[in-house]
Amino acid sequence: MKPRAKIVYLFHSGYAVETQNNLFIFDYWQSGLPQAAGKLNEGIITADYLKTKANVYVFASHSHPDHYDPVIWEWSKYNSNLTYVLSSDIPVKGEPSRCQRMSPYEEWADGEVKVKTFSSTDEGVSFLVWADELTIFHAGDLNWWHWKGESQAERERAEMLFKTEVDKIAVHSLDIAFFPVDHRLEEFYSIGAEYFAAKLRPQILLPMHFGDEFGTSKAFAEKVGNSLSTVGITHRGQEFIYE
16 A cells, blocks of 8 residues: 555644554644634644544644644643654643654654654754655755845855755655745745755645745745646645645
8 A cells, every 4th residue: 555644734834644543743833713613624733633543743843933832732631642742942831741852863763653853944953754654854944044134144154054954854755845935035935945845856845834825835836837746725724635
């Protein structure tokens, strides 16, 4: 049987990936939606959804509020097989039974699930995950942050840091990659994603970090055309199948 995953776009940089034996939730954060009354098709992780899953891994790449929502700590009430995998800059709340905090360039394994961290060009870490014959990469805030308001020297340094980090990741083959496509960078909104895709050639690269600016995702899909497998994200809770 070919490896398969159901992927749900949650919001901003948040994605849920359900593989044969595991559920991975990355960088959950919601803005402007009530959590208690929400549904998965609105991008909300609910208690009822978590209760049905055998092995749940909750990732947070760093402590910025658009990547880390403290509501994740409540989820362990609904599933005893829930494990937190967090950047080391995130403080642990309560007494979770299963929690792994990681700095850049560390490795950790939990049975068949293996995790390796890389650095970021902002804060925290990026995650590389192996599970169920799939390799999944979540960039966190790793990106080519080309800000027009910065000096030429600052922009050149940002480019160098980004490309150096990508070279470290490029020794691995990727099935699924989640990567920033950020409208705030204006015409440079996708240079990081395009460079990353050209170097690593993931089977599919899914955009993130665009908030409610869904036009950014559409523009990216149109720009790369057939040169890259991607999906134009149009709404929270959008589902699709990778196989």
